[in-house]
Amino acid sequence: MAVQPEGTPCWADAMFTDIDGAKRFYGDVLGWDFGGAASEYGNYTEASVDGKAVAAVVPPMPGQEGQSQWCLYFSSPDAAATAAKIREHGGEVLMEPMEVGEFGTMCLAREPSGAVFGVWQPGTHEGFEAKGTPGAYCWAEVFTREPEKTDAFFTEVFPYTAKQMEDDAVDFRIFDVGDETVLGRMRMTDEFPPEVPSYINVYFTVDDCDEAVSKATGQGAVLRFGPVTTPFGRFAALTDPQGANFSVIDITTTEGEMPATRPV
Incomplete structure (x- = not known):
């Protein structure tokens, strides 16, 4: 790439x-x-x-x-x-x-x-050589308890334009570079233990979300959320056996309509 x-x-x-x-x-x-x-x-x-x-x-x-x-x-x-x-x-x-x-x-x-x-x-290493294919990076979200600080920071440091998802149930924002949506931002709710700091969650693409979850938990990973099917794909959030958070997503299995967004 x-x-x-x-x-x-x-x-x-x-x-x-x-x-x-x-x-x-x-x-x-x-x-x-x-x-x-x-x-x-x-x-x-x-x-x-x-x-x-x-x-x-x-x-x-x-x-x-x-x-x-x-x-x-x-x-x-x-x-x-x-x-x-x-x-x-x-x-x-x-x-x-x-x-x-x-x-x-x-x-x-x-x-x-x-x-x-x-x-x-x-330099000679340009980064990901594959994205959005099984085993490769697909997406990422910043989880934060202080979205106002996070939103202002990222739009000042990088050439982002922002859109807010119109959903009363979640406070979720997406950031675009040109015509491409590159990053999400989720407000952390009280469901997150207070000792969990802000972090960036990375999503890796898989052929079958449920199979990937089964393999991961079979090796000692902890299932944090899902699997659930959304308009973006079927995904689950996991913590690997050494404590690293990540998500897996099957982007070919979708359900529902894409949520509306508004520029901010």
Whole structure:
């Protein structure tokens, strides 16, 4: 795939203390194959489906051990400029822009309500080589208790236009880059335990949501929500055996009409 427009999710990775366990789990649930670990880059290991790069796993550096979580990266033509915008609009830069060989430049940050994300300025590694196909990334949502802060931040840092879903039951907003919808934002309700911080939930595409859930829970994952069929697909939210949240979605199985939205 070509370099993605600024603000488009372009890559995802996660740190796992048990890398072999992560490989077994995601290999079974999502059909991932894994390349060799790049020792010069902290044993960063790329995952692929049908030879196309879809994500990566990496062991934590000494002193960084903790609960695993998926990190979503947004494309940027200039990571340093994006880092400056992040600071200017109330975010925190957790890792300054750093060149990763010829592959590109990365930066890690936290938006004002607490969700961690990455910025990727592509070099030879442009990001996802597949999207929306079984095993590949499909979608992401920011879960936050402070949507006003989150909404203002993302529309200032990235060239987003926003639309609000007209549904009294949920506070949900979507962000577009040009004509493409690239990100959702969900207000966290009281159903979320207070100790759960804001986070970005990534969705991976599967052929059969129920089968993927069965495989995941059979390997020790916790089913958090679903499976449920929506106008966007049949999906379920899971926590993997090492604590990382993610969702699986079958985008071919849909039900109901798309909800109305209004520009904001």
